Amino acid sequence: MTAKIELKGVKKRFGPKVVLDGVDLRIEPGSSLVIIGGSGTGKSVTLKSVLGLIRPDEGTITVDGEDVTHLTGSARDRVMRKFGMLFQGGALFDSLAVWENVAFGLIQGRGMARGKARDIAIEKLAKVGLSEDVAFLSPAELSGGMQKRVGLARAIAADPDIIFFDEPTTGLDPIMADIINELIVSTVKDVGATTLSITHDMASARKISDRIAMLYGGKIIWQGPTDQIDHSGNPYVEQFIHGRAEGPIKMAVKA
Amino acid sequence: MNIFAAIGRAAMALLAAIGRLAIFTGRALAAVVSPPVYGRLFLQQVLRIGYFSLPVVGLTAFFTGGVLALQIYMGGNRYGAEAIVPQIVVLGITRELGPVIAGLMVAGRVAAAIAAEIGTMKVTEQIDALTTLATNPIKYLVVPRLLAAIVTMPILTAVGDSIGVFGGYIVATENLGFTSSTYLKNTVDFATNQDIGSGLIKAAVFGFIIALMGCYNGFHSRGGAQGVGAATTSAVVSSCILILAADFVLTAVLFHS
Numbered sequence: 001m002t003a004k005i006e007l008k009g010v011k012k013r014f015g016p017k018v019v020l021d022g023v024d025l026r027i028e029p030g031s032s033l034v035i036i037g038g039s040g041t042g043k044s045v046t047l048k049s050v051l052g053l054i055r056p057d058e059g060t061i062t063v064d065g066e067d068v069t070h071l072t073g074s075a076r077d078r079v080m081r082k083f084g085m086l087f088q089g090g091a092l093f094d095s096l097a098v099w100e101n102v103a104f105g106l107i108q109g110r111g112m113a114r115g116k117a118r119d120i121a122i123e124k125l126a127k128v129g130l131s132e133d134v135a136f137l138s139p140a141e142l143s144g145g146m147q148k149r150v151g152l153a154r155a156i157a158a159d160p161d162i163i164f165f166d167e168p169t170t171g172l173d174p175i176m177a178d179i180i181n182e183l184i185v186s187t188v189k190d191v192g193a194t195t196l197s198i199t200h201d202m203a204s205a206r207k208i209s210d211r212i213a214m215l216y217g218g219k220i221i222w223q224g225p226t227d228q229i230d231h232s233g234n235p236y237v238e239q240f241i242h243g244r245a246e247g248p249i250k251m252a253v254k255a
Numbered sequence: 256m257n258i259f260a261a262i263g264r265a266a267m268a269l270l271a272a273i274g275r276l277a278i279f280t281g282r283a284l285a286a287v288v289s290p291p292v293y294g295r296l297f298l299q300q301v302l303r304i305g306y307f308s309l310p311v312v313g314l315t316a317f318f319t320g321g322v323l324a325l326q327i328y329m330g331g332n333r334y335g336a337e338a339i340v341p342q343i344v345v346l347g348i349t350r351e352l353g354p355v356i357a358g359l360m361v362a363g364r365v366a367a368a369i370a371a372e373i374g375t376m377k378v379t380e381q382i383d384a385l386t387t388l389a390t391n392p393i394k395y396l397v398v399p400r401l402l403a404a405i406v407t408m409p410i411l412t413a414v415g416d417s418i419g420v421f422g423g424y425i426v427a428t429e430n431l432g433f434t435s436s437t438y439l440k441n442t443v444d445f446a447t448n449q450d451i452g453s454g455l456i457k458a459a460v461f462g463f464i465i466a467l468m469g470c471y472n473g474f475h476s477r478g479g480a481q482g483v484g485a486a487t488t489s490a491v492v493s494s495c496i497l498i499l500a501a502d503f504v505l506t507a508v509l510f511h512s
Contacts, residue, residue: 053383077389085387091380095372109389111291154388164387 010059021218034209043198084155092139099135165197305407316415320422344423358461370490373473374483408462468494
């Protein structure tokens, strides 16, 4: 079976700093993969490489068997229509109302009529537990948790095949984090999408994934089913999931 | 510290910046001529860049015309050539000061606003979000601003020209003893279409510079509030410098023949 997303030997450096040093990753259709790893290990760069926001120096990235590594322009737009993305800070457009944010991909990306797109936006907002009144507010009037929900509604608005989550629970209190996790699981099941998430929140990772991969030193050093994470036998993974200061991972305190 | 290394690094950085700007300009121009066209956003920008700039452009043009009349009168007085005030005012305003003053005022207002808005969108990942929503950020953000600035700057300048000439007229008739009819007749008889047209062409070029500098600096801003602040500053400074440089080049080209 063709992988939904496949990365082969992806390398990326910024100046002298090697961030990705040959990442190999395969995501099967319908599965939910979470990449864990410390801050600055290249999780975001991996995600952005797949989205074409960062161009890798070497290696190939395929989506549904199509090489997308160097796609630009309208070919890139076509591939992007398969994707939905929840950004870490929400990245909501503050010049637009909440419903326009949710409907953005439908109106601008797919040319849908505004009235119809608004109905879909309100329906998607309901799915993430937000009422119709919220639809006409501006994003600046919402709390952090609500902004995350709007971001999630925007990510699923066009029923994408693939959804990316960038640190979905960062900056939320534990209860709101769990609510967002629940929402992610239920909406993803609903849409039937393949997902790729990055996080360093282990509670979130366990909840929203069926596979986990760990990124360290620019490479995937371990991957396996989520229920195997406690029996990985990998000292790096052990140290990370238990959050120990002592272990093989040396954090660079100075940048 | 090796002095050659320092000079080399500075030269490389300058060339890299010129290259980045050239690539950005190329991408923006390519996006202008390819669909889709965001008409709604274009009109919104016409309102923000053009209409809301009318008060500043009008006010500055009025005072510029007034001070020009005073200075020419005093200067001309030394040769007994005071009567030439209306001719020089209309020439100076339409060919030079109208477009340049409008350009500098709009640069301060609009280039800064564009750079701050796009810069904030950049650092809060809103520009990345546009891409993931299958929308080309250059087309969505840059093209409407570029077109709106190119279209509205000549209109603003035409309005500014009229108000500037009017400023000169008020000063000349109220303070300097010109009669209304002589002043207006001399103004209308003297100004040619080329004087006015060349100023409007300059204005369109200034509009392009202002929007391009605002967008470019916004897109290339980095690192939070400080980065956005720096982008805003350099958008205003670079567009002002480029306006004055372009003014020189355009004057040399337009009045060569």
